[in-house]
Amino acid sequence: xxxxxxxxxxxxxxxxxxxxxxxxxxxxxxxxxxxxxxxxxxxxxxxxxxxxxxxxxxxxxxxxxxxxxxxxxxxxxxxxxxxxxxxxxxxxxxxxxxxxxxxxxxxxxxxxxxxxxxxxxxxxxxxxxxxxxxxxxxxxxxxxxxxxxxxxxxxxxxxxxxxxxxxxxxxxxxxxxxxxxxxxxxxxxxxxxxxxxxxxxxxxxxxxxxxxxxxxxxxxxxxxxxxxxxxxxxxxxxxxxxxxxxxxxxxxxxxxxxxxxxxxxxxxxxxxxxxxxxxxxxxxxxxxxxxxxxxxxxxxxxxxxxxxxxxxxxxxxxxxxxxxxxxxxxxxxxxxxxxxxxxxxxxxxxxxxxxxxxxxxxxxxxxxxxxxxxxxxxxxxxxxxxxxxxxxxxxxxxxxxxxxxxxxxxxxxxxxxxxxxxxxxxxxxxxxxxxxxxxxxxxxxxxxxxxxxxxxxxxxxxxxxxxxxxxxxxxxxxxxxxxxxxxxxxxxxxxxxxxxxxxxxxxxxxxxxxxxxxxxxxxxxxxxxxxxxxxxxxxxxxxxxxxxxxxxxxxxxxxxxxxxxxxxxxxxxxxxxxxxxxxxxxxxxxxxxxxxxxxxxxxxxxxxxxxxxxxxxxxxxxxxxxxxxxxxxxxxxxxxxxxxxxxxxxxxxxxxxxxxxxxxxxxxxxxxxxxxxxxxxxxxxxxxxxxxxxxxxxxxxxxxxxx
Numbered sequence: 001x002x003x004x005x006x007x008x009x010x011x012x013x014x015x016x017x018x019x020x021x022x023x024x025x026x027x028x029x030x031x032x033x034x035x036x037x038x039x040x041x042x043x044x045x046x047x048x049x050x051x052x053x054x055x056x057x058x059x060x061x062x063x064x065x066x067x068x069x070x071x072x073x074x075x076x077x078x079x080x081x082x083x084x085x086x087x088x089x090x091x092x093x094x095x096x097x098x099x100x101x102x103x104x105x106x107x108x109x110x111x112x113x114x115x116x117x118x119x120x121x122x123x124x125x126x127x128x129x130x131x132x133x134x135x136x137x138x139x140x141x142x143x144x145x146x147x148x149x150x151x152x153x154x155x156x157x158x159x160x161x162x163x164x165x166x167x168x169x170x171x172x173x174x175x176x177x178x179x180x181x182x183x184x185x186x187x188x189x190x191x192x193x194x195x196x197x198x199x200x201x202x203x204x205x206x207x208x209x210x211x212x213x214x215x216x217x218x219x220x221x222x223x224x225x226x227x228x229x230x231x232x233x234x235x236x237x238x239x240x241x242x243x244x245x246x247x248x249x250x251x252x253x254x255x256x257x258x259x260x261x262x263x264x265x266x267x268x269x270x271x272x273x274x275x276x277x278x279x280x281x282x283x284x285x286x287x288x289x290x291x292x293x294x295x296x297x298x299x300x301x302x303x304x305x306x307x308x309x310x311x312x313x314x315x316x317x318x319x320x321x322x323x324x325x326x327x328x329x330x331x332x333x334x335x336x337x338x339x340x341x342x343x344x345x346x347x348x349x350x351x352x353x354x355x356x357x358x359x360x361x362x363x364x365x366x367x368x369x370x371x372x373x374x375x376x377x378x379x380x381x382x383x384x385x386x387x388x389x390x391x392x393x394x395x396x397x398x399x400x401x402x403x404x405x406x407x408x409x410x411x412x413x414x415x416x417x418x419x420x421x422x423x424x425x426x427x428x429x430x431x432x433x434x435x436x437x438x439x440x441x442x443x444x445x446x447x448x449x450x451x452x453x454x455x456x457x458x459x460x461x462x463x464x465x466x467x468x469x470x471x472x473x474x475x476x477x478x479x480x481x482x483x484x485x486x487x488x489x490x491x492x493x494x495x496x497x498x499x500x501x502x503x504x505x506x507x508x509x510x511x512x513x514x515x516x517x518x519x520x521x522x523x524x525x526x527x528x529x530x531x532x533x534x535x536x537x538x539x540x541x542x543x544x545x546x547x548x549x550x551x552x553x554x555x556x557x558x559x560x561x562x563x564x565x566x567x568x569x570x571x572x573x574x575x576x577x578x579x580x581x582x583x584x585x586x587x588x589x590x591x592x593x594x595x596x597x598x599x600x601x602x603x604x605x606x607x608x609x610x611x612x613x614x615x616x617x618x619x620x621x622x623x624x625x626x627x628x629x630x631x632x633x634x635x636x637x638x639x640x641x642x643x644x645x646x647x648x649x650x651x652x653x654x655x656x657x658x659x660x661x662x663x664x665x666x667x668x669x670x671x672x673x674x675x676x677x678x679x680x681x682x683x684x685x686x687x688x689x690x691x692x693x694x695x696x697x698x699x700x701x702x703x704x705x706x707x
Contacts, residue, residue, distance in 0.1 A: 017041030028103030054333035066090035077158030126207030181261035284358030369395030381456035407682035429511035479560030534608035575627035583658035
């Protein structure tokens with residue numbers, strides 16, 4: 001069973017390099033909407049098969065021409081299976097990929113068109129019952145801007161006749177089909193980027209068109225959509241104007257149709273900066289068309305709810321993919337409400353699920369300090385509800401958020417700590433009230449201990465000078481005296497001749513700690529976790545090293561000391577490490593995020609050694625301050641699962657034998673996921689996730705609604 005969280009927001013689906021266009025269709029005949037994505041930087045398209053719940057499978061890639069810019073769907077050979085047409089800008093061609101009906105496609109067949117084809121539209125222009133193609137040829141500055149559209153009449157068997165061209169404005173970038181004079185013959189509307197106008201070509205019904213009539217639009221129109229925006233039964237146009245970078249020139253031109261093929265002067269509607277694409281649908285189910293616009297420079301989607309008279313309410317912005325370049329509408333989760341899919345330069349397509357009220361699901365986010373990097377969940381005020389402690393790296397504070405029991409949180413103040421990077425929880429003075437320990441990640445700083453008062457507040461920090469650049473912390477009783485101790489990774493400055501190490505601080509049981517002891521390990525030590533890896537009932541340490549190809553194991557002697565570190569080799573440096581029995585053999589295993597973007601699983605042998613790593617790809621995983629991972633049972637099957645932080649929050653469900661299902665990805669904030677914590681925040685018996693977003697100075701809570 002897949003896992004679901006209640007507010008995925010714009011959750012990402014990995015694609016190829018630089019996706020710029022998205023098309024929707026049922027490619028495998030299962031009744032679920034699928035996606036085809038033009039990957040501009042990869043000379044390919046990505047096909048994402050929908051699961052019917054708003055989620056998609058991994059991308060299936062098909063080669064097309066160089067720099068594909070646009071993809072459109074249609075049944076070009078009349079077999080009832082969806083095919084694809086793709087414009088290849090660099091090759092001056094269109095690729096046709098015939099569908100097999102099972103989600104796969106045949107190799108491309110290409111057709112020559114004009115210079116730098118930028119978009120394609122499908123329609124039956126000669127009324128023979130066979131779909132044809134219309135292509136906008138934008139041209140390039142170096143080779144001369146284009147001024148034509150190409151018409152390729154379909155033969156009905158998946159092949160097309162040679163192009164016939166028609167003159168339009170300068171640098172046509174977008175093209176749309178509609179019957180603008182209501183004569184039953186399809187016409188074309190073309191957005192011309194350089195001449196700042198829209199060309200209308202009225203169809204004659206035999207595959208040919210009348211000369212273009214031009215209508216003024218805004219600055220640099222790049223996308224166009226057709227619909228009845230004022231409810232008069234006559235098709236209107238919405239043209240997105242890319243603008244010159246200023247918000248005043250980034251807008252949408254509304255051209256209301258007169259029903260005879262002519263249009264009224266434009267009405268300007270503001271959107272975000274550098275809008276690139278427009279999609280039209282009724283997002284709030286009021287019977288009036290609305291608009292969604294992808295804003296490249298502002299990294300957002302604009303939702304404009306229509307008033308039914310050709311005007312629109314002020315935009316509502318949804319932050320998501322960096323640099324969104326395209327947006328399409330479909331019902332991806334089968335609830336009857338239109339959803340959105342947006343492609344962006346971060347090599348993902350993001351899905352926003354609509355609620356049918358004009359609102360799209362977004363995560364619950366809470367403002368904290370500057371650059372939150374780590375979060376811990378525990379009951380700090382003794383009310384039986386999990387609360388949050390957030391380490392704000394640049395802000396120099398630890399924020400406390402008290403849980404309300406319904407998945408929401410209240411801000412309850414903060415405590416000053418110098419450059420806090422990692423935060424852990426424990427009762428360090430044995431008074432039954434939870435305390436905090438935080439790494440002060442600055443040169444020759446150390447660890448701060450914040451003793452809890454039991455009411456959600458904490459005493460001022462008491463600091464301990466430890467190491468060169470403190471990084472991560474773990475809690476355990478390393479000498480068996482019943483008092484909590486700390487293990488800390490020290491990132492060090494190897495280039496300056498300073499060594500990295502693992503430091504152990506034994507607790508005195510009153511909130512204070514003995515002098516730290518260092519253990520040599522790797523070069524750039526990052527994550528640390530505690531487990532009994534050799535079955536002697538004494539806690540050991542596993543430490544990740546971002547520089548070298550390994551995880552270091554330090555076996556504990558049970559008296560607070562540790563044996564020399566032993567390296568477990570990986571294919572690349574590691575960032576974070578977690579311990580659990582993933583194959584249910586009673587021996588602790590390791591999960592490690594690797595800089596390559598994988599999660600490595602190392603099954604334990606119970607003698608302190610591990611099996612060779614098995615690498616699991618996590619599409620979209622980025623590392624750094626991200627790359628953290630945490631264990632939880634997210635689908636309630638009793639088998640440990642993983643949550644991995646990177647460009648998104650990735651959930652990997654464990655099968656109980658050491659293997660995992662492909663990751664489900666959830667978008668969180670504008671900077672992706674950072675630190676992670678898990679708890680049942682809304683008391684529904686299911687494990688929820690909270691993650692930090694350093695880019696927005698917020699934490700995001702995703703509550704678990706898995707059936």
